[in-house]
Amino acid sequence: MIIITGASGQLGHLVVSSLLETVPASAVIGLARNTDKAQDLADRGVQVRHVDYDKPETLGPALEGGEKLLLISANEVGRRVPQHQAVIDAAKQAGVSLMAYTSILHADTTPIGLAEEHKATEAYLKASGIPHVLLRNGWYTENYTAQIPGALERGVLLGCAGNGRIASAARADYAAAAAAALTHENQAGSVYELAGDEAYTLADLAAEVARQSGKPFVYKDMPCEAFQAALKEAGLPDGIATMLADSDAAVAKNALFDDGRALSRLIGRPTTPLADMVKAVL
Incomplete structure (x- = not known):
């Protein structure tokens, strides 16, 4: 039995769908806080179970019978470490034989502030003694393509990433990698630095759009403080604006660049080209 956390979320849903290409639905369990949002997976034969990271009493029943577990990093930034630790503790108690975790690209060296919770989770997972595999995901290309419709109206994409190169990939590419890590043999101990086959700057992205x-569409680079202020002016909460500006500043240092092509090797095909992603959103 393979258990996927966050099965109703964007990545989790894609992981389950990818698994179902090679694994019978009866061997897959999807966990969700709101099981109604995963009803379509239940309709396909996947066992959907309720879980709430903040309610440890739900974790034992949710993990019962699981042999392999994918922990998709939670979306509550600032609360993820205790939530992840609760899942890891429950997984150890349940006797899970392999645990995969979606971390961040170059988690141990990246300057991106978001990495701190990932590093803490990786350390806790290692200390737990559970055989595990680290899926260090780079940026989703969707992080940028989702901005295109609104930015295109203004004719400008704002940021503070300078000429930093971004080796992003489609969310579906990362989902396929997770499914592969959960179904391939001898994965315990693996650390995958997952990134797209091609790299681009935000100026390259604007030119493609x-x-x-x-x-007319261009990229306007600006000081990070000004970019953060622009995000706040656009209505984003202070914490989100700070996080995005911090991430862009790290991009300027090539924090989201990797040319190892571990992702395409793991999934057995090239990653989705940027041009295809732009075309889809347009």
Whole structure:
């Protein structure tokens, strides 16, 4: 039995779908805080169970019978460490034989502030003694393509990433990698630095959008403080604006660049090209 946390979320849902290409639905369990949001998976034969990281009493029943477990990092930044630790403790108690965790690219060296919770989770997982595999995911290309419709209206993409190169990949690519790590043999102890096959700057992204849309569109680089202020002015909460500006500043240092192609090797195909992602959103 393979258990996927966050099965109703964007990544988790894609992981389950990817697993179902090679694994019978009866061998897959999807965990969700709101099981109604995973009803379509239940309709496909996946066993859907309720779980709440903040209610440890739900974790034991949720993990019962699981041999392999994918812990998709929780979305509550600032609360993820205790939530992840609760899942790891429950997994050890349940006797899980392999645990995969979606971390961040170059978690041990990256300057990105988001990495701190990932590093703490990796350390706790290592100390637990559970055989595990680390899926250090780079950026989703969707992090940028989702901004295109609104930015295209203004004709400008804002940021403070300078000429930093970004080796992102589609969310579906990372989902396929997780499914592969859960089904391939001898994965315990593996650390995958997962990134896209091609790298681009935000200026390159803007040029691609302009090319495909036929509309004027450029990237405007600015000081990080100014970018953070612009995000707040656009209505983003202070914490989110700070996090995004911090991430962009790290991009300027090539924190989201990796040319090892571990992702395409793991999934057995090239990662989704940036041009295809832009085309899809346009």
